Amino acid sequence: MDSAGDSRTAKLPPGVPIVRALDRAIALLRAFRPEQPRLGLSELARQVGLDKGTTRRLLQTLQLNELVEHDDRSQTYALAVGLIELGSAVTTGRELRDVAGPYLTEIAEKTGATSFLWVHISGRALCVDRVRASLPHVDATWFAVGAQAPLNCGGGPRVILAYLDEAQRRQALALELPKRAPASQTDPELLWREADRIRTQGWELAADDFFIGLTGVGVPIFDRGGALAGALSISSLTSIVAPEGRPAHLDALQDAAMRIGARLLPA
Incomplete structure:
Protein backbone atom coordinates (compact mmCIF):
# COMPACT_ATOMS: atom_id res chain seq x y z
CA MET A 1 0.00 0.00 0.00
CA ASP A 2 1.34 3.45 -0.90
CA SER A 3 1.76 6.33 1.54
CA ALA A 4 -1.54 7.92 0.46
CA GLY A 5 -3.33 4.66 1.20
CA ASP A 6 -1.60 4.40 4.58
CA SER A 7 -2.69 7.93 5.43
CA ARG A 8 -6.32 7.26 4.57
CA THR A 9 -6.39 3.95 6.43
CA ALA A 10 -5.08 5.74 9.53
CA LYS A 11 -8.28 7.81 9.55
CA LEU A 12 -10.45 4.70 9.95
CA PRO A 13 -11.32 3.15 13.32
CA PRO A 14 -8.90 0.36 14.35
CA GLY A 15 -9.69 -2.90 12.60
CA VAL A 16 -11.92 -1.34 9.93
CA PRO A 17 -10.46 -1.92 6.45
CA ILE A 18 -11.05 0.08 3.29
CA VAL A 19 -13.59 -1.66 1.03
CA ARG A 20 -11.41 -1.99 -2.03
CA ALA A 21 -14.11 -2.29 -4.71
CA LEU A 22 -15.94 0.76 -3.39
CA ASP A 23 -12.70 2.70 -3.08
CA ARG A 24 -11.83 1.92 -6.69
CA ALA A 25 -15.28 2.95 -7.92
CA ILE A 26 -14.98 6.27 -6.10
CA SER A 42 -7.85 3.25 -21.33
CA GLU A 43 -7.41 6.70 -19.78
CA LEU A 44 -9.63 5.86 -16.83
CA GLY A 53 -11.22 -5.53 -17.35
CA THR A 54 -11.64 -4.43 -13.73
CA THR A 55 -12.20 -0.84 -14.82
CA ARG A 56 -14.89 -1.88 -17.30
CA ARG A 57 -16.75 -3.96 -14.71
CA LEU A 58 -16.72 -1.09 -12.20
CA LEU A 59 -17.92 1.36 -14.84
CA GLN A 60 -20.77 -0.95 -15.84
CA THR A 61 -21.91 -1.12 -12.21
CA LEU A 62 -21.72 2.66 -11.92
CA GLN A 63 -23.64 2.95 -15.19
CA LEU A 64 -26.33 0.60 -13.89
CA ASN A 65 -26.79 3.00 -10.95
CA GLU A 66 -26.90 6.07 -13.24
CA LEU A 67 -23.68 7.48 -11.82
CA VAL A 68 -21.82 7.32 -15.15
CA GLU A 69 -22.98 7.18 -18.74
CA HIS A 70 -21.37 5.74 -21.87
CA ASP A 71 -21.40 7.29 -25.32
CA ASP A 72 -21.30 4.56 -27.95
CA ARG A 73 -20.21 6.91 -30.72
CA SER A 74 -17.14 8.34 -28.99
CA GLN A 75 -16.56 5.31 -26.74
CA THR A 76 -16.16 7.58 -23.75
CA TYR A 77 -17.65 7.76 -20.27
CA ALA A 78 -19.00 10.77 -18.37
CA LEU A 79 -20.62 11.45 -15.01
CA ALA A 80 -24.38 10.99 -15.10
CA VAL A 81 -27.49 12.58 -13.64
CA GLY A 82 -27.59 10.27 -10.63
CA LEU A 83 -24.77 12.32 -9.11
CA ILE A 84 -26.86 15.48 -9.38
CA GLU A 85 -29.58 13.76 -7.38
CA LEU A 86 -27.05 12.77 -4.72
CA GLY A 87 -25.56 16.26 -4.72
CA SER A 88 -28.94 17.81 -3.97
CA ALA A 89 -28.81 16.13 -0.56
CA VAL A 90 -25.43 17.63 0.41
CA THR A 91 -25.87 20.00 3.34
CA THR A 92 -22.43 21.70 3.26
CA GLY A 93 -22.93 25.35 2.33
CA ARG A 94 -26.65 24.87 1.63
CA GLU A 95 -27.97 27.64 3.88
CA LEU A 96 -25.29 30.06 2.70
CA ARG A 97 -26.00 29.22 -0.94
CA ASP A 98 -29.76 29.63 -0.53
CA VAL A 99 -29.34 33.02 1.13
CA ALA A 100 -26.55 34.33 -1.10
CA GLY A 101 -27.92 33.30 -4.52
CA PRO A 102 -29.69 36.58 -5.37
CA TYR A 103 -26.72 38.61 -4.17
CA LEU A 104 -24.31 36.69 -6.43
CA THR A 105 -26.50 37.53 -9.42
CA GLU A 106 -26.68 41.17 -8.35
CA ILE A 107 -22.89 41.40 -7.95
CA ALA A 108 -22.20 39.77 -11.31
CA GLU A 109 -24.59 42.14 -13.08
CA LYS A 110 -23.29 45.20 -11.26
CA THR A 111 -19.57 44.48 -11.73
CA GLY A 112 -19.45 42.61 -15.04
CA ALA A 113 -17.33 39.94 -13.31
CA THR A 114 -18.03 36.35 -12.36
CA SER A 115 -19.12 36.06 -8.72
CA PHE A 116 -18.21 33.11 -6.49
CA LEU A 117 -19.34 31.81 -3.11
CA TRP A 118 -16.86 29.79 -1.03
CA VAL A 119 -16.85 27.79 2.19
CA HIS A 120 -14.00 26.16 4.08
CA ILE A 121 -13.68 22.38 4.08
CA SER A 122 -10.66 20.41 5.31
CA GLY A 123 -8.07 23.07 4.54
CA ARG A 124 -9.44 24.00 1.14
CA ALA A 125 -12.07 26.33 -0.30
CA LEU A 126 -15.18 24.72 -1.75
CA CYS A 127 -17.08 26.63 -4.44
CA VAL A 128 -20.75 26.26 -3.52
CA ASP A 129 -22.17 28.71 -6.07
CA ARG A 130 -21.16 31.03 -8.87
CA VAL A 131 -22.78 33.38 -11.38
CA ARG A 132 -20.75 33.82 -14.52
CA ALA A 133 -20.70 37.21 -16.20
CA SER A 134 -21.41 37.33 -19.92
CA LEU A 135 -17.96 38.26 -21.20
CA PRO A 136 -17.09 36.29 -24.35
CA HIS A 137 -13.63 37.84 -24.54
CA VAL A 138 -12.66 36.22 -21.22
CA ASP A 139 -11.50 32.66 -21.93
CA ALA A 140 -10.51 30.87 -18.74
CA THR A 141 -11.29 27.69 -16.86
CA TRP A 142 -13.50 28.93 -14.06
CA PHE A 143 -14.04 26.99 -10.88
CA ALA A 144 -17.24 25.02 -11.19
CA VAL A 145 -19.69 24.55 -8.34
CA GLY A 146 -18.36 21.68 -6.25
CA ALA A 147 -14.71 22.29 -7.14
CA GLN A 148 -12.18 22.69 -4.34
CA ALA A 149 -9.31 25.17 -4.38
CA PRO A 150 -6.14 25.40 -2.30
CA LEU A 151 -5.99 28.51 -0.17
CA ASN A 152 -2.89 30.10 -1.70
CA CYS A 153 -4.49 31.55 -4.85
CA GLY A 154 -7.58 33.61 -5.60
CA GLY A 155 -9.40 36.34 -3.71
CA GLY A 156 -12.02 34.11 -2.10
CA PRO A 157 -9.77 31.21 -1.05
CA ARG A 158 -7.12 33.55 0.39
CA VAL A 159 -9.78 35.32 2.46
CA ILE A 160 -10.86 31.93 3.80
CA LEU A 161 -7.24 31.26 4.82
CA ALA A 162 -7.04 34.58 6.63
CA TYR A 163 -9.99 33.88 8.91
CA LEU A 164 -9.21 30.29 9.88
CA ASP A 165 -8.04 29.59 13.40
CA GLU A 166 -4.39 28.65 13.92
CA ALA A 167 -4.89 24.88 13.72
CA PRO A 182 4.34 33.13 -11.79
CA ALA A 183 2.65 35.31 -9.15
CA SER A 184 1.28 32.34 -7.19
CA GLN A 185 2.59 32.23 -3.62
CA THR A 186 3.50 28.76 -2.35
CA ASP A 187 5.76 29.38 0.67
CA PRO A 188 3.79 28.55 3.86
CA GLU A 189 5.60 31.15 5.98
CA LEU A 190 4.91 33.88 3.44
CA LEU A 191 1.29 32.80 3.14
CA TRP A 192 0.90 32.93 6.92
CA ARG A 193 2.08 36.54 6.92
CA GLU A 194 -0.16 37.31 3.96
CA ALA A 195 -3.13 35.80 5.80
CA ASP A 196 -2.45 38.09 8.76
CA PHE A 210 -4.34 32.09 -11.00
CA PHE A 211 -4.26 33.27 -14.60
CA ILE A 212 -2.11 36.08 -15.97
CA GLY A 213 -4.33 39.05 -16.73
CA LEU A 214 -7.12 38.07 -14.34
CA THR A 215 -7.72 39.54 -10.89
CA GLY A 216 -9.92 38.41 -8.04
CA VAL A 217 -11.30 40.30 -5.06
CA GLY A 218 -12.63 38.49 -2.01
CA VAL A 219 -14.37 39.51 1.21
CA PRO A 220 -15.41 37.41 4.23
CA ILE A 221 -18.99 36.59 5.17
CA PHE A 222 -19.82 36.34 8.89
CA ASP A 223 -23.02 34.95 10.35
CA ARG A 224 -25.06 36.80 13.00
CA GLY A 225 -22.86 35.35 15.73
CA GLY A 226 -19.70 36.74 14.13
CA ALA A 227 -18.36 33.36 12.94
CA LEU A 228 -16.88 32.93 9.49
CA ALA A 229 -19.54 31.51 7.17
CA GLY A 230 -17.63 31.76 3.90
CA ALA A 231 -16.29 34.19 1.36
CA LEU A 232 -17.73 36.17 -1.54
CA SER A 233 -15.46 36.99 -4.48
CA ILE A 234 -15.42 38.22 -8.04
CA SER A 235 -12.95 37.50 -10.80
CA SER A 236 -12.41 38.91 -14.27
CA LEU A 237 -9.96 40.92 -16.36
CA THR A 238 -7.80 43.21 -14.26
CA SER A 239 -9.15 46.18 -16.24
CA ILE A 240 -12.62 45.38 -14.91
CA VAL A 241 -11.85 44.35 -11.34
CA ALA A 242 -8.92 46.61 -10.44
CA PRO A 243 -8.21 49.09 -13.25
CA GLU A 244 -5.91 51.25 -11.12
CA GLY A 245 -4.48 48.57 -8.87
CA ARG A 246 -7.30 48.99 -6.36
CA PRO A 247 -10.53 46.95 -6.22
CA ALA A 248 -13.14 48.92 -8.13
CA HIS A 249 -16.14 47.13 -6.61
CA LEU A 250 -15.02 46.60 -3.02
CA ASP A 251 -17.91 48.58 -1.50
CA ALA A 252 -20.48 46.54 -3.43
CA LEU A 253 -18.85 43.27 -2.35
CA GLN A 254 -18.65 44.26 1.30
CA ILE A 260 -25.88 37.91 3.37
CA GLY A 261 -24.40 37.54 6.85
CA ALA A 262 -27.31 39.38 8.45
CA ARG A 263 -29.58 36.55 7.28
CA LEU A 264 -27.40 33.69 8.51
CA LEU A 265 -28.16 32.21 11.90
CA PRO A 266 -25.15 31.16 14.02
CA ALA A 267 -24.03 27.61 13.29
Missing part, protein backbone atom coordinates in the same frame (compact mmCIF):
# COMPACT_ATOMS: atom_id res chain seq x y z
CA ALA A 27 -11.54 6.79 -7.65
CA LEU A 28 -13.12 6.36 -11.08
CA LEU A 29 -15.75 8.99 -10.31
CA ARG A 30 -13.08 11.39 -9.10
CA ALA A 31 -11.08 10.95 -12.32
CA PHE A 32 -13.53 13.18 -14.18
CA ARG A 33 -12.85 16.93 -14.10
CA PRO A 34 -14.60 20.01 -15.55
CA GLU A 35 -11.76 20.26 -18.06
CA GLN A 36 -12.02 16.51 -18.81
CA PRO A 37 -15.72 15.63 -18.58
CA ARG A 38 -15.39 12.63 -20.92
CA LEU A 39 -12.75 9.92 -20.66
CA GLY A 40 -12.12 6.66 -22.47
CA LEU A 41 -11.63 3.28 -20.86
CA ALA A 45 -7.77 2.60 -16.21
CA ARG A 46 -4.46 4.46 -16.36
CA GLN A 47 -5.58 7.18 -13.96
CA VAL A 48 -6.79 4.80 -11.26
CA GLY A 49 -4.06 2.18 -11.81
CA LEU A 50 -6.33 -0.73 -12.73
CA ASP A 51 -6.47 -3.15 -15.64
CA LYS A 52 -9.10 -2.53 -18.30
CA GLN A 168 -7.01 25.13 10.58
CA ARG A 169 -4.52 27.47 8.95
CA ARG A 170 -1.65 25.09 9.64
CA GLN A 171 -3.66 22.25 8.13
CA ALA A 172 -4.35 24.29 5.00
CA LEU A 173 -0.72 25.31 4.53
CA ALA A 174 0.46 21.71 4.97
CA LEU A 175 -1.48 20.67 1.85
CA GLU A 176 -0.16 20.92 -1.70
CA LEU A 177 0.03 24.57 -2.76
CA PRO A 178 0.25 24.62 -6.57
CA LYS A 179 2.00 27.38 -8.47
CA ARG A 180 -0.63 28.10 -11.12
CA ALA A 181 1.05 31.28 -12.38
CA ARG A 197 -2.32 41.06 6.40
CA ILE A 198 -5.60 40.08 4.72
CA ARG A 199 -7.31 39.62 8.07
CA THR A 200 -6.20 43.05 9.22
CA GLN A 201 -7.23 44.61 5.89
CA GLY A 202 -10.57 42.82 5.74
CA TRP A 203 -10.41 41.92 2.02
CA GLU A 204 -8.02 40.57 -0.59
CA LEU A 205 -6.99 41.62 -4.10
CA ALA A 206 -5.33 38.69 -5.90
CA ALA A 207 -3.82 39.64 -9.25
CA ASP A 208 -2.29 37.27 -11.80
CA ASP A 209 -1.93 34.43 -9.28
CA ASP A 255 -22.25 45.47 1.29
CA ALA A 256 -23.45 42.19 -0.25
CA ALA A 257 -21.41 40.16 2.26
CA MET A 258 -22.90 42.13 5.13
CA ARG A 259 -26.47 41.65 3.86
Whole structure:
Protein backbone atom coordinates (compact mmCIF):
# COMPACT_ATOMS: atom_id res chain seq x y z
CA MET A 1 0.00 0.00 0.00
CA ASP A 2 1.34 3.45 -0.90
CA SER A 3 1.76 6.33 1.54
CA ALA A 4 -1.54 7.92 0.46
CA GLY A 5 -3.33 4.66 1.20
CA ASP A 6 -1.60 4.40 4.58
CA SER A 7 -2.69 7.93 5.43
CA ARG A 8 -6.32 7.26 4.57
CA THR A 9 -6.39 3.95 6.43
CA ALA A 10 -5.08 5.74 9.53
CA LYS A 11 -8.28 7.81 9.55
CA LEU A 12 -10.45 4.70 9.95
CA PRO A 13 -11.32 3.15 13.32
CA PRO A 14 -8.90 0.36 14.35
CA GLY A 15 -9.69 -2.90 12.60
CA VAL A 16 -11.92 -1.34 9.93
CA PRO A 17 -10.46 -1.92 6.45
CA ILE A 18 -11.05 0.08 3.29
CA VAL A 19 -13.59 -1.66 1.03
CA ARG A 20 -11.41 -1.99 -2.03
CA ALA A 21 -14.11 -2.29 -4.71
CA LEU A 22 -15.94 0.76 -3.39
CA ASP A 23 -12.70 2.70 -3.08
CA ARG A 24 -11.83 1.92 -6.69
CA ALA A 25 -15.28 2.95 -7.92
CA ILE A 26 -14.98 6.27 -6.10
CA ALA A 27 -11.54 6.79 -7.65
CA LEU A 28 -13.12 6.36 -11.08
CA LEU A 29 -15.75 8.99 -10.31
CA ARG A 30 -13.08 11.39 -9.10
CA ALA A 31 -11.08 10.95 -12.32
CA PHE A 32 -13.53 13.18 -14.18
CA ARG A 33 -12.85 16.93 -14.10
CA PRO A 34 -14.60 20.01 -15.55
CA GLU A 35 -11.76 20.26 -18.06
CA GLN A 36 -12.02 16.51 -18.81
CA PRO A 37 -15.72 15.63 -18.58
CA ARG A 38 -15.39 12.63 -20.92
CA LEU A 39 -12.75 9.92 -20.66
CA GLY A 40 -12.12 6.66 -22.47
CA LEU A 41 -11.63 3.28 -20.86
CA SER A 42 -7.85 3.25 -21.33
CA GLU A 43 -7.41 6.70 -19.78
CA LEU A 44 -9.63 5.86 -16.83
CA ALA A 45 -7.77 2.60 -16.21
CA ARG A 46 -4.46 4.46 -16.36
CA GLN A 47 -5.58 7.18 -13.96
CA VAL A 48 -6.79 4.80 -11.26
CA GLY A 49 -4.06 2.18 -11.81
CA LEU A 50 -6.33 -0.73 -12.73
CA ASP A 51 -6.47 -3.15 -15.64
CA LYS A 52 -9.10 -2.53 -18.30
CA GLY A 53 -11.22 -5.53 -17.35
CA THR A 54 -11.64 -4.43 -13.73
CA THR A 55 -12.20 -0.84 -14.82
CA ARG A 56 -14.89 -1.88 -17.30
CA ARG A 57 -16.75 -3.96 -14.71
CA LEU A 58 -16.72 -1.09 -12.20
CA LEU A 59 -17.92 1.36 -14.84
CA GLN A 60 -20.77 -0.95 -15.84
CA THR A 61 -21.91 -1.12 -12.21
CA LEU A 62 -21.72 2.66 -11.92
CA GLN A 63 -23.64 2.95 -15.19
CA LEU A 64 -26.33 0.60 -13.89
CA ASN A 65 -26.79 3.00 -10.95
CA GLU A 66 -26.90 6.07 -13.24
CA LEU A 67 -23.68 7.48 -11.82
CA VAL A 68 -21.82 7.32 -15.15
CA GLU A 69 -22.98 7.18 -18.74
CA HIS A 70 -21.37 5.74 -21.87
CA ASP A 71 -21.40 7.29 -25.32
CA ASP A 72 -21.30 4.56 -27.95
CA ARG A 73 -20.21 6.91 -30.72
CA SER A 74 -17.14 8.34 -28.99
CA GLN A 75 -16.56 5.31 -26.74
CA THR A 76 -16.16 7.58 -23.75
CA TYR A 77 -17.65 7.76 -20.27
CA ALA A 78 -19.00 10.77 -18.37
CA LEU A 79 -20.62 11.45 -15.01
CA ALA A 80 -24.38 10.99 -15.10
CA VAL A 81 -27.49 12.58 -13.64
CA GLY A 82 -27.59 10.27 -10.63
CA LEU A 83 -24.77 12.32 -9.11
CA ILE A 84 -26.86 15.48 -9.38
CA GLU A 85 -29.58 13.76 -7.38
CA LEU A 86 -27.05 12.77 -4.72
CA GLY A 87 -25.56 16.26 -4.72
CA SER A 88 -28.94 17.81 -3.97
CA ALA A 89 -28.81 16.13 -0.56
CA VAL A 90 -25.43 17.63 0.41
CA THR A 91 -25.87 20.00 3.34
CA THR A 92 -22.43 21.70 3.26
CA GLY A 93 -22.93 25.35 2.33
CA ARG A 94 -26.65 24.87 1.63
CA GLU A 95 -27.97 27.64 3.88
CA LEU A 96 -25.29 30.06 2.70
CA ARG A 97 -26.00 29.22 -0.94
CA ASP A 98 -29.76 29.63 -0.53
CA VAL A 99 -29.34 33.02 1.13
CA ALA A 100 -26.55 34.33 -1.10
CA GLY A 101 -27.92 33.30 -4.52
CA PRO A 102 -29.69 36.58 -5.37
CA TYR A 103 -26.72 38.61 -4.17
CA LEU A 104 -24.31 36.69 -6.43
CA THR A 105 -26.50 37.53 -9.42
CA GLU A 106 -26.68 41.17 -8.35
CA ILE A 107 -22.89 41.40 -7.95
CA ALA A 108 -22.20 39.77 -11.31
CA GLU A 109 -24.59 42.14 -13.08
CA LYS A 110 -23.29 45.20 -11.26
CA THR A 111 -19.57 44.48 -11.73
CA GLY A 112 -19.45 42.61 -15.04
CA ALA A 113 -17.33 39.94 -13.31
CA THR A 114 -18.03 36.35 -12.36
CA SER A 115 -19.12 36.06 -8.72
CA PHE A 116 -18.21 33.11 -6.49
CA LEU A 117 -19.34 31.81 -3.11
CA TRP A 118 -16.86 29.79 -1.03
CA VAL A 119 -16.85 27.79 2.19
CA HIS A 120 -14.00 26.16 4.08
CA ILE A 121 -13.68 22.38 4.08
CA SER A 122 -10.66 20.41 5.31
CA GLY A 123 -8.07 23.07 4.54
CA ARG A 124 -9.44 24.00 1.14
CA ALA A 125 -12.07 26.33 -0.30
CA LEU A 126 -15.18 24.72 -1.75
CA CYS A 127 -17.08 26.63 -4.44
CA VAL A 128 -20.75 26.26 -3.52
CA ASP A 129 -22.17 28.71 -6.07
CA ARG A 130 -21.16 31.03 -8.87
CA VAL A 131 -22.78 33.38 -11.38
CA ARG A 132 -20.75 33.82 -14.52
CA ALA A 133 -20.70 37.21 -16.20
CA SER A 134 -21.41 37.33 -19.92
CA LEU A 135 -17.96 38.26 -21.20
CA PRO A 136 -17.09 36.29 -24.35
CA HIS A 137 -13.63 37.84 -24.54
CA VAL A 138 -12.66 36.22 -21.22
CA ASP A 139 -11.50 32.66 -21.93
CA ALA A 140 -10.51 30.87 -18.74
CA THR A 141 -11.29 27.69 -16.86
CA TRP A 142 -13.50 28.93 -14.06
CA PHE A 143 -14.04 26.99 -10.88
CA ALA A 144 -17.24 25.02 -11.19
CA VAL A 145 -19.69 24.55 -8.34
CA GLY A 146 -18.36 21.68 -6.25
CA ALA A 147 -14.71 22.29 -7.14
CA GLN A 148 -12.18 22.69 -4.34
CA ALA A 149 -9.31 25.17 -4.38
CA PRO A 150 -6.14 25.40 -2.30
CA LEU A 151 -5.99 28.51 -0.17
CA ASN A 152 -2.89 30.10 -1.70
CA CYS A 153 -4.49 31.55 -4.85
CA GLY A 154 -7.58 33.61 -5.60
CA GLY A 155 -9.40 36.34 -3.71
CA GLY A 156 -12.02 34.11 -2.10
CA PRO A 157 -9.77 31.21 -1.05
CA ARG A 158 -7.12 33.55 0.39
CA VAL A 159 -9.78 35.32 2.46
CA ILE A 160 -10.86 31.93 3.80
CA LEU A 161 -7.24 31.26 4.82
CA ALA A 162 -7.04 34.58 6.63
CA TYR A 163 -9.99 33.88 8.91
CA LEU A 164 -9.21 30.29 9.88
CA ASP A 165 -8.04 29.59 13.40
CA GLU A 166 -4.39 28.65 13.92
CA ALA A 167 -4.89 24.88 13.72
CA GLN A 168 -7.01 25.13 10.58
CA ARG A 169 -4.52 27.47 8.95
CA ARG A 170 -1.65 25.09 9.64
CA GLN A 171 -3.66 22.25 8.13
CA ALA A 172 -4.35 24.29 5.00
CA LEU A 173 -0.72 25.31 4.53
CA ALA A 174 0.46 21.71 4.97
CA LEU A 175 -1.48 20.67 1.85
CA GLU A 176 -0.16 20.92 -1.70
CA LEU A 177 0.03 24.57 -2.76
CA PRO A 178 0.25 24.62 -6.57
CA LYS A 179 2.00 27.38 -8.47
CA ARG A 180 -0.63 28.10 -11.12
CA ALA A 181 1.05 31.28 -12.38
CA PRO A 182 4.34 33.13 -11.79
CA ALA A 183 2.65 35.31 -9.15
CA SER A 184 1.28 32.34 -7.19
CA GLN A 185 2.59 32.23 -3.62
CA THR A 186 3.50 28.76 -2.35
CA ASP A 187 5.76 29.38 0.67
CA PRO A 188 3.79 28.55 3.86
CA GLU A 189 5.60 31.15 5.98
CA LEU A 190 4.91 33.88 3.44
CA LEU A 191 1.29 32.80 3.14
CA TRP A 192 0.90 32.93 6.92
CA ARG A 193 2.08 36.54 6.92
CA GLU A 194 -0.16 37.31 3.96
CA ALA A 195 -3.13 35.80 5.80
CA ASP A 196 -2.45 38.09 8.76
CA ARG A 197 -2.32 41.06 6.40
CA ILE A 198 -5.60 40.08 4.72
CA ARG A 199 -7.31 39.62 8.07
CA THR A 200 -6.20 43.05 9.22
CA GLN A 201 -7.23 44.61 5.89
CA GLY A 202 -10.57 42.82 5.74
CA TRP A 203 -10.41 41.92 2.02
CA GLU A 204 -8.02 40.57 -0.59
CA LEU A 205 -6.99 41.62 -4.10
CA ALA A 206 -5.33 38.69 -5.90
CA ALA A 207 -3.82 39.64 -9.25
CA ASP A 208 -2.29 37.27 -11.80
CA ASP A 209 -1.93 34.43 -9.28
CA PHE A 210 -4.34 32.09 -11.00
CA PHE A 211 -4.26 33.27 -14.60
CA ILE A 212 -2.11 36.08 -15.97
CA GLY A 213 -4.33 39.05 -16.73
CA LEU A 214 -7.12 38.07 -14.34
CA THR A 215 -7.72 39.54 -10.89
CA GLY A 216 -9.92 38.41 -8.04
CA VAL A 217 -11.30 40.30 -5.06
CA GLY A 218 -12.63 38.49 -2.01
CA VAL A 219 -14.37 39.51 1.21
CA PRO A 220 -15.41 37.41 4.23
CA ILE A 221 -18.99 36.59 5.17
CA PHE A 222 -19.82 36.34 8.89
CA ASP A 223 -23.02 34.95 10.35
CA ARG A 224 -25.06 36.80 13.00
CA GLY A 225 -22.86 35.35 15.73
CA GLY A 226 -19.70 36.74 14.13
CA ALA A 227 -18.36 33.36 12.94
CA LEU A 228 -16.88 32.93 9.49
CA ALA A 229 -19.54 31.51 7.17
CA GLY A 230 -17.63 31.76 3.90
CA ALA A 231 -16.29 34.19 1.36
CA LEU A 232 -17.73 36.17 -1.54
CA SER A 233 -15.46 36.99 -4.48
CA ILE A 234 -15.42 38.22 -8.04
CA SER A 235 -12.95 37.50 -10.80
CA SER A 236 -12.41 38.91 -14.27
CA LEU A 237 -9.96 40.92 -16.36
CA THR A 238 -7.80 43.21 -14.26
CA SER A 239 -9.15 46.18 -16.24
CA ILE A 240 -12.62 45.38 -14.91
CA VAL A 241 -11.85 44.35 -11.34
CA ALA A 242 -8.92 46.61 -10.44
CA PRO A 243 -8.21 49.09 -13.25
CA GLU A 244 -5.91 51.25 -11.12
CA GLY A 245 -4.48 48.57 -8.87
CA ARG A 246 -7.30 48.99 -6.36
CA PRO A 247 -10.53 46.95 -6.22
CA ALA A 248 -13.14 48.92 -8.13
CA HIS A 249 -16.14 47.13 -6.61
CA LEU A 250 -15.02 46.60 -3.02
CA ASP A 251 -17.91 48.58 -1.50
CA ALA A 252 -20.48 46.54 -3.43
CA LEU A 253 -18.85 43.27 -2.35
CA GLN A 254 -18.65 44.26 1.30
CA ASP A 255 -22.25 45.47 1.29
CA ALA A 256 -23.45 42.19 -0.25
CA ALA A 257 -21.41 40.16 2.26
CA MET A 258 -22.90 42.13 5.13
CA ARG A 259 -26.47 41.65 3.86
CA ILE A 260 -25.88 37.91 3.37
CA GLY A 261 -24.40 37.54 6.85
CA ALA A 262 -27.31 39.38 8.45
CA ARG A 263 -29.58 36.55 7.28
CA LEU A 264 -27.40 33.69 8.51
CA LEU A 265 -28.16 32.21 11.90
CA PRO A 266 -25.15 31.16 14.02
CA ALA A 267 -24.03 27.61 13.29
